[in-house]
Amino acid sequence: MIFQLKFIVKTTIVFALCAIASPALLLADGPADNIPDKVRKIPALGVEVPEKQKQQLLQGMAKLQASLDQLKKSKDSRIQSLIPDVEIYHRAVRCALEYQEFFHEREIGNGLKLLQQGQERADQLLKGEAPWTQKTGLVVRGYLSKIDQTVQPYSLVIPDSYTFAGKSDYRCDLWFHGRGERLSEVNFISQQQRSRGQYTPANTIVLHPYGRYSNAFKFAGEVDVLEALESTKQNYRIDDDRVSVRGFSMGGAACWQFAVHYSDRWFGANPGAGFSETPLFLDVFQKETLNPTWYEKKLWQWYDCPGYALNLFHCPTVAYSGEIDSQKQAADVMEIALKKVGIDMVHIIGPNTAHRIHPDSKILIENKMDSLAKVGRQRVPRSVHLVAYTLKYNRMAWVTLDAMHEEWTQAQIDARLHSRNRVDIKTKNVTAFSLKMNAGESPLDMIHPLMVQVDGVKLEAPRPLSDRSWHVSFHKTGDTWKVGPAVHEPGQLVKRHNLQGPIDDAFMDSFIFVSPSGTCASPVVDKWVKSEMKHAIVHWRQQFRGDARVMKDSSITDKEIASSNLVLWGAPESNTLIKMIVGKLPIKWNRDEIIVGERHFSAAHHAPILIFPNPLNPKKYVVLNSGFTYREYAYLNNARQVPMLPDWAIIDLRTPAGFQYPGKVVDANFFDENWRLK
DSSP, X not given: OHHHHHHHHHHHXXXXXXXXXXXXXXXXXXXXXXXXXXXXXXXXXXXXXXXXXXHHHHHHHHHHHHHHHHHTTOOOHHHHHHHHXXXXXXXXXXXXXXXXXXXXXXXXXXXXXXXXXXXXXHHHHHTTOOGGGGOOEEEEEEEEOTTTSOEEEEEEEEOTTOOTTOOOOEEEEEEEOOOOTTOOHHHHHHHHTTOOOSOOOTTEEEEEEOTTSSSTTOTHHHHHHHHHHHHHHHHSOEEEEEEEEEEETHHHHHHHHHHHHSGGGOSEEEEESSOSOSHHHHHHTTOOOOOOOHHHXXXXXXXXXXXXGGGGGGSOBEEEEETTOTTHHHXXXXXXXXXXXXXXXXXXXXXXXXXSOOHHHHHHHHHHHHHHHHHOOOSSOSEEEEEESSGGGXXXXXXXXXXXXXXXXXXXXXXXXXXXXXXXXXXXXXXXXXXXXXXXXXXXXXXXXXXXXXXXXXXXXXXXXXXXXXXXXXXXXXTEEEESOOOOOTTOOOOBTTBSOOGGGGGGSOEEEEEOSSOOSSHHHHHHHHHHHHHHHHHHHHHHXXXXXXXXXXXXXXXXXXXXXXXXXXXXXXXXXXXXXXXXXXXXXOSSEEEETTXXXXXXXXXXXXXXXXXXXXXXXXXXXXXXXXXXXXXXXXGGOSOSOOSEEEEETTSOOOSSOSSEEEEEEOBOTTSOBO
């Protein structure tokens, strides 16, 4: 505790020094943004577009749209796959014009240039040509997101050494950009066509994800990174064993998150500044007094990195901070967390440097990253350490966490291969796990018996197969470990990877807003439902840069039920789908009341919010009356962008929705590991 207090005082002083040295740093966020009832709009409203230029933009958009319509009629699969490379230009300008997101007069000219570039690509593609796919240097491309079927941009730096007809694979560095409240699609694409960024290592493809704007690459921003990387792999020869994550400022925060959540995917991580957790950063940097609920504290563990520090055993990490940068706090916190698990962190510090990368430090960093790239990641390490707070991030190398005793409490699996055909496993807060090695990966003996010792209990396991693949599962019955996956009763629900909640998880995969065809019995509820649905649609576009798909309850077919998470708005009497499933939910809801266990709430002025496996298709979620759960106040600082509600909540609508909550939260909790009320 004494050390922690000294640390807070020290970093607070550093913050003050940095503020004096770099006042511009405070324009993005700071103590002025700590008033929940007084929240500035992010992004701010842009300039008015003069009528002449507006008409030019509209004409360019119409022409490009006509070309896109023609391209979409093509039966050529190659042309279809390249349409997003064209459509990103149209969507960027459409959004900037429709939502007044040209933030400076010069950006209007950039919008006109983007339309010209998009039209040039469209004309080329209509001829069956796509020269940008064979171009080195700066290349902007796009993909169609599974989340909301919108095209999203990403940028690449293709090295001059890249040979399009060759066979060798290339190193790939992901670079996460910093906070930019004006980073519209127009500005992102324009900037990425001018700048190569902080680092351009030799013979390396550098991927710059957009991350769906300025959310620290969380939630849909996180999925954007993974989808952009997959698109890059489809279009270029990437060496899976030589991919790294890097970033600075907000991008440094993203780097920490990707490093601890997906540690086994990268040959190295290079986070700079940023933040690595929520409470201390908001205290030191934001000067914010926090008063979180118990479940908000638990949900910080989604993106707070210190508790996951042991995962960095699998991801060599080179941290950077400026000596007088307040955001050095992020690396200091992680250095302490790593020390607790026995790892000494490499922390390069730019002398007398505020919020930037010192040129001498840059050389040291590049030397280390180049050396790590030569070695590459270790696909089948003999020792594996997996720490998790949620089944969302449940895999490390050949170890997979299948079930937990309690979600949002730290779980751990330590596994080690021994030379005598023995595997040792130690677990904490784990009820099921699997060990899997793909063909050719298993170093275990195929001939002799194989013994797996789990928490001190010896179990004979299946041996590797003739192709040197190996797969075995274990589950816990009471306090006893057994070989094989857990067996569940037909129809029994269990939390599992990507079906574990909380509410915000529904918006990291394909989702559809389902609007009611009827009216809620309570006018208060009806008004709130309409307002909250409108809020969710507007803010999905505003903060995650997508167009939410909206369908009437009467239009939902088996196709949508099979393919998407359904976000149902309304009440049982107003939405036919809610009426169909309400009897199969743990929370009861009728015209008169909402019943949660032994608690009763008047349906006249209360509404439930929840996430649950869809009774019509338990492989997907159903959500009642909620978009993503953090609101406008959280936009002011990326560290605040964490879930505000767990698996379910009851909202008292007599308190109006505000910038933090959708009303007064009178009850909220997680479901247990079988999706039952606790």
